[in-house]
Amino acid sequence: MFYVQAPPELGNQYTDDRVLRAYLGRVLPRDVLEAIEPSLDAMGALASGELYRDQLADRTNEPRLVQWDAWGNRVDLIEVTPLWRKAERIAAEHGLVANAYELTYGSYSRVYQFALAYLFTPSTDIYSCPLAMTDGAACALIASGNERLIERAVPRLTTRDPENFWTSGQWMTEATGGSDVGLSRTTARSEDGVWRLFGKKWFTSAIASQMALTLARPEGNPPGGKGLALFYVETRGADGRLNGIRVERLKDKLGTRKVPTAELTLEATAAELVCGTSDGVKNIAPMLNVTRTWNSVSAVALMRRGLALARDYATRRVAFGTALADKLLHLDTLAGSQAEYEAGFQLTFFVVELLGRGEAREASPQQQELLRILTPIAKLLTARQSVAVLSEVIEAFGGAGYVEDTGLPQLLRDAHVLPIWEGTTNVLALDALRALSGAKGVDLLHREVGFLLQGVKHPDLIRLSARVEQTLEAVRAWLASAEPVAIEAGARRCAITVGRTIALALLARQAQWSLENEQDARPLAAARRFAAAGFNRLVDMDALDARKLARDSND
Ligand SMILES: Cc1cc2nc3c(=O)[nH]c(=O)nc-3n(C[C@H](O)[C@H](O)[C@H](O)COP(=O)(O)OP(=O)(O)OC[C@H]3O[C@@H](n4cnc5c(N)ncnc54)[C@H](O)[C@@H]3O)c2cc1C
Numbered sequence: 001m002f003y004v005q006a007p008p009e010l011g012n013q014y015t016d017d018r019v020l021r022a023y024l025g026r027v028l029p030r031d032v033l034e035a036i037e038p039s040l041d042a043m044g045a046l047a048s049g050e051l052y053r054d055q056l057a058d059r060t061n062e063p064r065l066v067q068w069d070a071w072g073n074r075v076d077l078i079e080v081t082p083l084w085r086k087a088e089r090i091a092a093e094h095g096l097v098a099n100a101y102e103l104t105y106g107s108y109s110r111v112y113q114f115a116l117a118y119l120f121t122p123s124t125d126i127y128s129c130p131l132a133m134t135d136g137a138a139c140a141l142i143a144s145g146n147e148r149l150i151e152r153a154v155p156r157l158t159t160r161d162p163e164n165f166w167t168s169g170q171w172m173t174e175a176t177g178g179s180d181v182g183l184s185r186t187t188a189r190s191e192d193g194v195w196r197l198f199g200k201k202w203f204t205s206a207i208a209s210q211m212a213l214t215l216a217r218p219e220g221n222p223p224g225g226k227g228l229a230l231f232y233v234e235t236r237g238a239d240g241r242l243n244g245i246r247v248e249r250l251k252d253k254l255g256t257r258k259v260p261t262a263e264l265t266l267e268a269t270a271a272e273l274v275c276g277t278s279d280g281v282k283n284i285a286p287m288l289n290v291t292r293t294w295n296s297v298s299a300v301a302l303m304r305r306g307l308a309l310a311r312d313y314a315t316r317r318v319a320f321g322t323a324l325a326d327k328l329l330h331l332d333t334l335a336g337s338q339a340e341y342e343a344g345f346q347l348t349f350f351v352v353e354l355l356g357r358g359e360a361r362e363a364s365p366q367q368q369e370l371l372r373i374l375t376p377i378a379k380l381l382t383a384r385q386s387v388a389v390l391s392e393v394i395e396a397f398g399g400a401g402y403v404e405d406t407g408l409p410q411l412l413r414d415a416h417v418l419p420i421w422e423g424t425t426n427v428l429a430l431d432a433l434r435a436l437s438g439a440k441g442v443d444l445l446h447r448e449v450g451f452l453l454q455g456v457k458h459p460d461l462i463r464l465s466a467r468v469e470q471t472l473e474a475v476r477a478w479l480a481s482a483e484p485v486a487i488e489a490g491a492r493r494c495a496i497t498v499g500r501t502i503a504l505a506l507l508a509r510q511a512q513w514s515l516e517n518e519q520d521a522r523p524l525a526a527a528r529r530f531a532a533a534g535f536n537r538l539v540d541m542d543a544l545d546a547r548k549l550a551r552d553s554n555d
Pocket of ligand 1 (some may be wrong): 160169170171172173176177178179180202203205253256261417421422423424425426427430
């Protein structure tokens, strides 16, 4: 008989998730955990059942841009796929944005919201993208203090009613620059009391959204980021027609193929100032902090999905007489990825906790500073980890991992956007350096690490704690002594060093807790393995050497 390979299967994605459950058990008060568990359980069942089946069935569908109707009218309609239509409804009903604003669980509301998002994301082909921007827009509007816009948009962005739920876009990138948005050429002109925008936006995801926050330069303003203002745009008027917006085409992308990412022309698009006629880049920052946190959560969620599938497959696939799950070398390979994921998870959810504390007005000034430092660091570290881990996951399936209709290659392709959008690795590394502002930031990290590690008792964890302290000292010394060119050239290595160091401290704390409360030594094994992969990237490297090597010249 012809041999048929057994596909991997998923159990309930909440009850099966040792890492998430141990984390929630440590962090949440018992009554909060008991109150939210039924909904996490329901989302875990959806993610491994109905949504996962729909996702596999939706695999070859893609969003469509319909530019003209049958009668020659330009309509520029975006049709998303059936999976995305369902994802939108489920997201609204389960409060994937709303939970953060209802504040039912005070400072733990963000932990709850992002735990749900982490379960939901891998089965919905990056529907986290519009949700991230929706959450970010609500946050930026609230921070702006613009009462009219808050009243108009925030209840729609944060409702649980799918019929009234709005999503938001974030239109920043132009062909002149996504990192250097100060080069933006979109202009804003006030005509009869209405602001009108003129220009081209080069990457705009979630273009099916009802609104967007965008940047444009009011006429007469100076060049650069300061001269841009933050605008609120509703994409369609009351008659359903686009608001001075032409959708030129959808991007043909490596991954995130369910996300309709468009190029737009703005032709007298009616818009409202969100707060003032300048400082748009500063005013959109609250949105970016939230979308970057969604990015980190998506990165750990995709790693977790890939590893769950690989782990299950290893029990089914037999080679050389035994299941892969019995081969120590295969397990050693998966364990390396598991350790990366567990460390990334702890760092991400630590940022989530800090965000939640800030929004519940319970964060100290030091915790707010810590959030500012760790948001870009968690984003850049977990995004790079997710690409590496999902590459291993593909290999863990052998040839099947390379075959499209297993649904596996898409995991890697989708992960590859995570280091690019919401700030590339290098751009965020420079941002993290600014946030650290030298010794002051390192002092803050030192104090936090002291606090995190104070309960660590296992001898291995005590040894790792000493290495954490030493590495922070190395960061301090490097920031104090390196030349400015070397600091710029080493910004990425510095950010990754800080990220891996703090992630290790967090993992060590979780490991001690799991030893004491669950008699589970697996987080300890993850901490040892994560540390063994190394975390100090601040070896002395000559910035001029980098120039020669990368340009491949002798000058
Ligand atoms: C699928 C997808 C969807 C997107 N959706 C949106 C969206 O909805 N809204 C939106 O506004 N944008 C969106 N983007 C755009 C995205 O945010 C930008 O592509 C990203 O910010 C990078 O900008 P860029 O493409 O101009 O690259 P560049 O800024 O040109 O960067 C090119 C390279 O140069 C490096 N670099 C840049 N500056 C520095 C520096 N100072 N030092 C060292 N290295 C540097 C970068 O790290 C990168 O490796 C999307 C992108 C993708 C791929």
